[in-house]
Amino acid sequence: MESTKAQQKKMTKKLTLTGAQAVVQCLLAEGVDTIFGYPGGAIMPVYDALYDFQKEIKHIMTRHEQGATHAAQGYARISGKVGVCLATSGPGATNLITGMADAQLDSTPMVCITGQVASQMIGTDAFQETDVVGISMPVTKWNIQITKAEEIPAALAKAFFVAKSGKPGPVLIDITKDAQFQTFEYNYEPCVNVRSYVPHPKVNLEAVKEAAALINQAKKPLILFGHGILLAEAKEEFKAFVEKTGIPAAWTIMGLSALATDHPLNVGMLGMHGNYAPNLLTNECDVLIAIGMRFDDRVTGDTRRYARQAKVIHLEIDPAEVNKNIPADVALIGNCKHSLKLLLDEVKRNAHTSWLEEFQKLTKQEVDKVIKDELSPAPDKQISMGEVIKHISEVTKGNAIIVTDVGQHQMVAQRYFNYQLWRSNVTSGGLGTMGFALPAAIGAKFAAPDKTVIAVIGDGGFQMTIQELGTIFQTKIDVKILILNNEYLGMVRQWQDMFFEKRYSSVDMINPDFQTIAKGYGISSMKVQKRDELKNGIEEFLAHKGSFLLEVMVGKENNIFPMIPTGASVSEIRLA
Amino acid sequence: MKKQFTISIYTENLIGLLHRVTIIFTRRHINIESITASESEVHGIHRYTIVVTEEEWQVKNVIKQIEKQIDVFKAFYHPNENIVFQEMALYKMPTTVLSESKEVEKIVRQHHARLLAVEPEFTIIEKTGFKEETQALFEELKPHGILEFVRSGRISISKPMKEFQEYFHEVEKASKH
Ligand SMILES: Cc1ncc(C[n+]2csc(CCOP(=O)(O)OP(=O)(O)O)c2C)c(N)n1
Ligand SMILES: [Mg+2]
Numbered sequence: 001m002e003s004t005k006a007q008q009k010k011m012t013k014k015l016t017l018t019g020a021q022a023v024v025q026c027l028l029a030e031g032v033d034t035i036f037g038y039p040g041g042a043i044m045p046v047y048d049a050l051y052d053f054q055k056e057i058k059h060i061m062t063r064h065e066q067g068a069t070h071a072a073q074g075y076a077r078i079s080g081k082v083g084v085c086l087a088t089s090g091p092g093a094t095n096l097i098t099g100m101a102d103a104q105l106d107s108t109p110m111v112c113i114t115g116q117v118a119s120q121m122i123g124t125d126a127f128q129e130t131d132v133v134g135i136s137m138p139v140t141k142w143n144i145q146i147t148k149a150e151e152i153p154a155a156l157a158k159a160f161f162v163a164k165s166g167k168p169g170p171v172l173i174d175i176t177k178d179a180q181f182q183t184f185e186y187n188y189e190p191c192v193n194v195r196s197y198v199p200h201p202k203v204n205l206e207a208v209k210e211a212a213a214l215i216n217q218a219k220k221p222l223i224l225f226g227h228g229i230l231l232a233e234a235k236e237e238f239k240a241f242v243e244k245t246g247i248p249a250a251w252t253i254m255g256l257s258a259l260a261t262d263h264p265l266n267v268g269m270l271g272m273h274g275n276y277a278p279n280l281l282t283n284e285c286d287v288l289i290a291i292g293m294r295f296d297d298r299v300t301g302d303t304r305r306y307a308r309q310a311k312v313i314h315l316e317i318d319p320a321e322v323n324k325n326i327p328a329d330v331a332l333i334g335n336c337k338h339s340l341k342l343l344l345d346e347v348k349r350n351a352h353t354s355w356l357e358e359f360q361k362l363t364k365q366e367v368d369k370v371i372k373d374e375l376s377p378a379p380d381k382q383i384s385m386g387e388v389i390k391h392i393s394e395v396t397k398g399n400a401i402i403v404t405d406v407g408q409h410q411m412v413a414q415r416y417f418n419y420q421l422w423r424s425n426v427t428s429g430g431l432g433t434m435g436f437a438l439p440a441a442i443g444a445k446f447a448a449p450d451k452t453v454i455a456v457i458g459d460g461g462f463q464m465t466i467q468e469l470g471t472i473f474q475t476k477i478d479v480k481i482l483i484l485n486n487e488y489l490g491m492v493r494q495w496q497d498m499f500f501e502k503r504y505s506s507v508d509m510i511n512p513d514f515q516t517i518a519k520g521y522g523i524s525s526m527k528v529q530k531r532d533e534l535k536n537g538i539e540e541f542l543a544h545k546g547s548f549l550l551e552v553m554v555g556k557e558n559n560i561f562p563m564i565p566t567g568a569s570v571s572e573i574r575l576a
Numbered sequence: 577m578k579k580q581f582t583i584s585i586y587t588e589n590l591i592g593l594l595h596r597v598t599i600i601f602t603r604r605h606i607n608i609e610s611i612t613a614s615e616s617e618v619h620g621i622h623r624y625t626i627v628v629t630e631e632e633w634q635v636k637n638v639i640k641q642i643e644k645q646i647d648v649f650k651a652f653y654h655p656n657e658n659i660v661f662q663e664m665a666l667y668k669m670p671t672t673v674l675s676e677s678k679e680v681e682k683i684v685r686q687h688h689a690r691l692l693a694v695e696p697e698f699t700i701i702e703k704t705g706f707k708e709e710t711q712a713l714f715e716e717l718k719p720h721g722i723l724e725f726v727r728s729g730r731i732s733i734s735k736p737m738k739e740f741q742e743y744f745h746e747v748e749k750a751s752k753h
Contacts (some may be wrong), residue, residue: 137596138603142646145591162646196588196649277661320640 015187019149020045020180023113024053026156027376032084033445034075036068040088045180047086060446060475063467065092067439068439069099069466073108074403074443077426078495080233083443085112090128093174094135098433100170101139105430111159115195117275118178119147133174141169149182151191161191166199166511170229188510189385191483201319201344203334211289211313211330218287220355221247222278222310224270224299227254228292228317231424234258234337240289241340246351248359250278251412252293257425258360261398261418267359271299274412276370277362279562279570282307284358285493291315292336295325297431302355305569315339364439370561377415382555383531385412385484389540392454392482393418401426401444405437405461407488411560413456421451435464441479442471452480452542459485459511469521472547479543481523482516483551486558496557518549525549580609580651581635582661582732585624586616586740588647597624597648600641606630610663610729611710618744627730650743655732661732665710666692666719666720667701674699680720687713698723 010519014550017025023046027035035057039047050059062068065087072083083103088095093114103110117126133145144161146155152175159171171473181564214220229238233243238258242249245319248267249259257267268275270282282288288310293299302305303325314321314328322331374386389412392400398420404410404427441455462483472479493507518525524544528537534552541550582598587593594613609627616623628635637651642651671694674680684691689703703713710727 133592134595137592138599143592191749193749194646195748197646198747198753200753201750202753318644320637320644324637324640 006196014185016183017151017186018045018049018180019182019184020049021435022149022152022184022186023156023175023180024049024057024486025186026153026188027084028053028056028084029190032057032082034060034087035060035084035262036062036067036071036075036443037086038068038088038092040060040115042089042117042177043086043092043113044115045177046113046115046175058085059356060442060445060471062439062442063470064261065095067442067465067468067471069096069103069110069112070433070436071446071471072110072444073099073103073106073436073467074426074440075447076108076110076422076443078401078444079447080423081109081239081447082160083108085108085110087112088115088128089132090118090130091239093130093132094171097136097139100136100172100432102428102431102433102436103170104139106428107168107231108170109163110170111156111163112170112172114174115180115291116145116176119176119187119482120178122176132172136172139170140172141479143172143174145174146179147176147180147310150184152179153187153429154191157189157191158194161194162197166197180216184291199295200317200335201333203332203339205342207243207330207332208339208342208346209401211332213310214313214330215245215289215343216350220285221287221289221352222285223247223249223280224252224290225249225258226252226291226293226383227256227429228253228315228539230337231256232292232335232337233319234292234340235422237340237344238336238415241344241347243350243403244344245347246349247289248278248352248356249494250275252296252299252429253427254429255293256414257419257421257423259352260420265356267416268363270499271296272301273560273562274562275415276366276562276573276575277359278508279564279573280362281358283309283569283571284491285310287311287313289315290331291328291340292317294321297325300325300565300570301572319452335426356494366562366575369461374412377555379531383528383534384553384558385409385554386416387486388482388538388554389413389416389456389532390532392542396452396536400424400454402425403437403441403444403453403455403456405455406491407458407461408494408558409456409458409484409558412484421486432462434458437461438465438481439468439471441481442468442475442477445477445479449477453478454480454482456482456484458490459483459487459509460489462514463511471516471524472514472523473521478545479545479547481547481549482541483516483549484554485511485551486554486556486565487511490558491560493557495558497557498563499565514549514551523547523549525551527551527553529553577748578631580627580629581601582656582659582730582735583626583628583635583639584600584732584734585626585642585649586618586649586652586744587622587624588649589615589620589622590647593645593647594624596645597642600638601626601628604634604638606634606638612731614727618686621625621744625729626677639663641736649747650740652734654717654732658736659732659734661709661730662704662711663730664704665725665727665730666713667714667722668698669702669717670721670723671695671699671700673720683713683716689713704720722740
C-alpha cells in the first residue's frame with residue numbers, strides 16, 4: 001500500500017499535463033469514480049480529458065445542471081463520499097446555485113467544478129461569462145477562481161478537504177479556459193489541513209463531565225438527533241448511548257435513519273409535522289440532549305417558548321451553531337462520534353420507564369386522532385398518502401433508501417416509512433427544494449446499486465426536474481419513482497386552507513399523463529386510482545426489474561397533521 | 577440595546593475574502609460604518625477592522641460566522657472602552673486661504689493638525705483623532721473653503737495583552753487536530 005503510493009508519487013512527479021488533464025488526475029487521486037455534469041464551451045477541455053478515463057471515472061450526464069447537483073448530493077448522502085459536479089460557465093454555473101444552497105444548508109460534501117471564460121476575457125462581459133465565484137459565495141463553504149494551471153492541484157486538494165471535513169458543505173472551483181489548456185508539471189499533494197481552519201475542535205473534557213452529570217441526574221431527559229450523527233458515522237456510538245441511558249430519542253428529518261424507526265427508544269419526528277409526543281414533551285423534559293442538530297425553526301417553532309424549563313446539552317461540530325438559536329447550558333463542541341464515545345464512559349445505565357409511558361400515552365392520542373385514519377382510511381375515502389407508504393414499507397420491510405421531494409408527501413414518507421437501514425433517508429431539509437428527489441435518487445442509486453432506491457415525489461415537484469427521466473433512460477439505472485398525485489401543490493394548498501381562508505391561489509395542477517411521459521423515456525409505469533389496485537401495484541412496482549413509475553391518485557384535499565403553525569410553540573401542536 | 581463595536585478579523589491574503597466577510601453583514605442587514613484592511617503584524621496575514629452599531633448577541637453570532645470562513649484565522653469584537661482607536665482625515669483647501677489670512681493656520685494649530693502638502697494651488701491638512709475631532713476641524717475649516725475632504729475607516733488596537741501571534745499558533749496547531 002505504502003510503496004504503491006510512493007510509486008504513484010514518483011510517477012506523477014515529472015508529469016507534464018494540461019490543466020484539464022490535471023483536473024482528471026486530481027479527481028482520480030481523491031478516489032473519485034463517479035461524477036455528474038453537463039458539458040459546454042468553457043469546460044470542454046476537461047470533458048476532452050475525461051474522454052481518456054471513461055473506465056476510471058463514470059460521468060453521468062444529467063439533463064440539467066441542477067439535476068447534476070442534486071444527483072451529486074444524493075450520491076454523497078448515501079456513499080458518505082464527496083459528490084462531484086461539472087458544469088460550463090455562465091448558465092451552466094448559475095444552474096448549480098440551487099443545489100449548492102441546498103448542500104450548504106444540509107451540510108452535504110460536494111465539489112463543483114465550473115469552466116470560466118479565458119482569463120484575459122474576464123470582466124469584458126464575454127459570452128457566457130458570469131461571476132460565479134461572487135454569486136456562489138453565500139452558498140458555498142469555500143470557493144475559488146483558478147487562472148493558472150499550476151494552481152489546480154492545490155486548489156482541488158483543498159476543495160476536497162474542505163468539502164468533507166468538519167461540518168461538510170459545497171465547494172466551488174471556477175477554472176478559466178486558458179488554465180485548462182496550459183501545460184505544467186503536475187504534482188499532487190493531498191490536503192491534510194488548512195492553517196486557518198479548525199474542522200474538528202477538541203472536545204472539552206470538563207464539559208463532558210458536566211453533561212454526564214446532568215444526564216445521570218435527569219428524570220425526564222430527551223435526545224434530539226440530527227444529521228450530524230450520520231455525517232460523523234457515529235452509528236454504533238449513538239445507538240450505544242441511547243440504549244445505555246435509556247433516554248427517548250426523537251429525530252429531525254435530517255437525522256432520520258440514524259436509529260431504526262421501530263427502535264423502542266425512537267419516539268418519532270420533531271417539528272412542524274412531527275409527532276405529537278416528542279414535540280409536546282420538549283416543553284416538559286428536564287434535560288434536552290441535542291446531537292448533531294441545529295435547532296432549525298421548523299423543529300423549534302417559537303424559540304422563546306421552546307424548552308425553557310430544560311437544561312440544554314448541545315453536541316455540535318460547528319461552534320457557530322452553538323447558542324445561535326437555542327442557548328446551551330453545556331456545549332460539547334467537536335465531532336459527535338468522539339463526544340458520544342467520551343460521554344458513553346461517563347453516563348450511567350438507566351431506564352426511564354414512566355417517562356417513556358408519557359410518550360406512549362401521547363402517541364396513542366396521535367394514533368387515534370391522526371394516524372389511524374391516515375394509514376387505514378374509511379373505505380369510502382380516497383387513497384391516502386400514508387397507506388401507500390405503509391404498504392411500501394411493509395413490502396420492503398423498511399429495507400430501502402427513500403428519497404423524498406418537498407411537500408406533503410415528504411412529511412408522510414418520513415412519518416410512516418419504517419426506516420431500517422442506516423443512512424437511508426435522502427431529503428432536502430434546510431432549503432426544501434422541490435425537484436430534489438428525482439435527481440437525488442439517481443445519485444443515491446449510483447452510490448448504492450444493490451439497494452432499492454425509491455423516490456417519493458409529488459405531482460408538483462416531479463415536474464420541476466422531470467427531465468431527469470432522460471438520465472434514467474440513458475444510464476438504465478433502476479430507480480423506483482412513486483408519484484403521490486393529489487393534483488395540487490398540496491402543502492401550499494394546506495396552508496391556504498388553514499391560514500388563508502381556503503383561497504386556493506395558484507395551487508391546482510392540471511397534470512399531463514405521466515404514464516405517457518414515462519413511456520417516452522422507456523420507463524414502465526402504472527397508475528393506481530382505486531384502493532383495491534394498490535397492493536398489486538406496489539408489488540409490481542417493487543418487483544419490476546429496472547426503473548418503474550407508479551402514480552397513485554390520492555385524496556386531493558387531505559391535510560398533514562399534526563401541525564405546529566408557523567410562529568407557534570411546540571406545545572401548541574395541533575392534531576386537527 | 578445597540579452599541580458600537582469594533583471587529584478585528586485576521587485572514588489569509590486572498591482575492592474575494594473581504595467579500596465573503598462583508599456579505600455576512602449584508603445578509604443580517606447590518607450596516608458597516610467603516611472598514612479598513614491592511615497587512616497585520618504577522619507577515620502575510622491581513623487584518624480587517626470593521627465598525628458596526630448592533631446588539632451584542634448579534635455581533636457574537638457574526639463573529640462566529642466570520643470565524644467559520646475557511647481562510648479566516650480569528651475574529652474579535654470590542655466595545656469602544658476596550659480599544660484605542662483613531663481615524664485619519666485629509667482636508668484640501670486653496671493655498672490662497674492660508675496665504676491671505678492667518679486664521680486657517682491658527683485653526684490647524686489649535687486642532688493639532690498639520691500641513692501635509694503645500695502646493696501653489698492647494699494645501700492638504702491632515703488630522704488624526706476621533707471622528708468628533710476630525711469633524712470639529714471640518715466644521716471650522718468649512719467657512720474658509722474646503723475643496724475636498726476624506727476620512728479613513730477606523731483603525732484600532734485592543735487593550736488586552738494577548739498577542740495575535742499566540743492565537744495564530746493556537747489556530748494553526750488546532751487545524752492539524
Ligand atoms: C423550488 C420550490 N418552489 C416552491 C416551493 C414551495 N412549496 C413547498 S411545498 C409545495 C407544494 C409541493 O407540491 P407537490 O410537489 O405536488 O407535493 P404535495 O405537497 O402535493 O405532496 C410548494 C410549492 C418549494 N419548496 N420549492
Ligand atoms: Mg401534489
